[in-house]
Amino acid sequence: MPRNARYNPLALVASAVALPALWLPTFVARPSRVMPIGEPVGLWQAPLAPAGWALAVLWALIAVAALLPTARGRAPLLGLLTAVLTGLLTAGVGWGSLRLHGDDPMIRIGLAGGGWLMLASCGLVWLAVRAEAGRWLWLPALAGLLAWVSVPYGGLGMVAEYRISPESYHDALLQHLRLVAAALPLTLALGLPLGIAAYRWQAAEAPVLAVAGFLQTLPSVALYGLLLPLLSLQGKTWTLSGLGAACVLIPLAVWLLCRFGPVGRWLAAALAVSGTLALLPLLGVALHNLLEYARPWQDTLHWHQPLAEHGLRGLGVAPAVTVLTLYGLLPVVVQTHLGLRAVPAAAREAARGMGMRPMEVFRLVELPLALPYLVEGLRGSLLLLVGLASLAVLVNGGGLGYYLMRGVEQAVLDMVLLGAVSVAALALAVDALLRGLVQWLTPEGVRP
Secondary structure, X not given: OOOOOOOOHHHHHHHHHHHHHOOOEEEEEEOOOOOOOOEEEEOOOHHHHHHHHHXXXXXXXXXXXXXXXXXXXXXXXXXXXXXXXXXXXXXXXHHHHXXXXXXXXXXXXXXXHHHHHHHHHHHHHHHHHHHHHHHHHHHHHHHHHHHHHHOOOOOEHHHHHHHHOHHHHXXXXXXXXXXXXXXXXXXXXXXXXXXXXXXHOHHXXXXXXXXXXXXXXXXXXXXXXXXXXXXXXXXXXXXXXHHHHHHHHHHHHHHHHOOOHHHHHHHHHHHHHHHHHHHHHHHHHHHHHHHHHOOOOHHXXXXXXXXXXXXXXXXXXXXXXXXXXXHOHHHHHHHHHHHHHOOOXXXXXXXXXXXXXXXXXXXXXXXXXXXXXXXXXXXXXXXXXXXXXXXXXHHOOOOOHHHHHHHHHHOOHHHHHHHHHHHHHHHHHHHHHHHHHHHHHOOHHHOX
């Protein structure tokens, strides 16, 4: 949004959505965890009426503030009103659910359509404040944090679902993080060289970008199904000693093929890609196990046993990390390619004029200038990994997807919401952290 805009359209849209939502049911009270239908509760009913009036006034004030003609007056007022709104909504969800829950241990309280629309509108107002002046975002962030740590949320159905077995939730969360942490280094190790190759060699640009884009079009469930027999066969027939021999022979064969002209180089590239894909699942399992057990692994290696004994199977961690790695490639490859292309030619010429060698130009000039793009690629890839790790449960990989699948199977809405909200919160935290890093790395003169 232009800084000199005469009004804030995002804040107006948020108010236009939120004001009618005040008359929709805000909470729903279900008799038990397995009942999908419950009694709707609106803001204007007896226990919640004061909160309804306060929210109505707040949304009206936000609409008025959005119409102020100058950004200098709008930004601080919107920041202050958004802080009050965030604190009120965060506290209202906790206190409202607690009041409606009462002493009945079986009842489950959840948000209804009006409540979700209110939270979505609050998110739009956050975007409106960031568009006006991001420096005011600390106000609503602080208000939301203070309300969150000071208000009990025991009345919410999601919290009640968590309290049934907090150990299971913590295990699922840690497994989700382990899957992402195991796939991310492999994604960067593959994506960065591929993006550099697409920039350096014109012949490689189209194939690399096309393959990275094609991987995004494959349905993840279909890719899991394709990998299941392949990884099962590989785990049964390969051993660590055979894999070590392949790691020596394949690079040697690639080096020899590169000496036989263009056809040999294409064959060498195909062999290198095939060898990397064959090695990828075992590397993923090794990284995951290192994160899970955090103990020396040398004593657990058996060089002449099948790789299945080391975790390389058609189900489990191996297909989960492999699929995550392949899906996370596109943002890293594309942003690396774009970042290097965006380096001004004058900067390269100046570096060459100073006597820098090609590798020094890349390391000291091109890479630092492309760094914001690289972090942007990391952000996009990490967001994909956080979301797609939910599907690892389909191949017995664990993670927060367990709550999504079991909740749907058992028709327990609170279990579904517990998994979905946790994944969304992880994604939002990653996005905010890496966006801030991109902003910090971008030179001040070219910041948007």
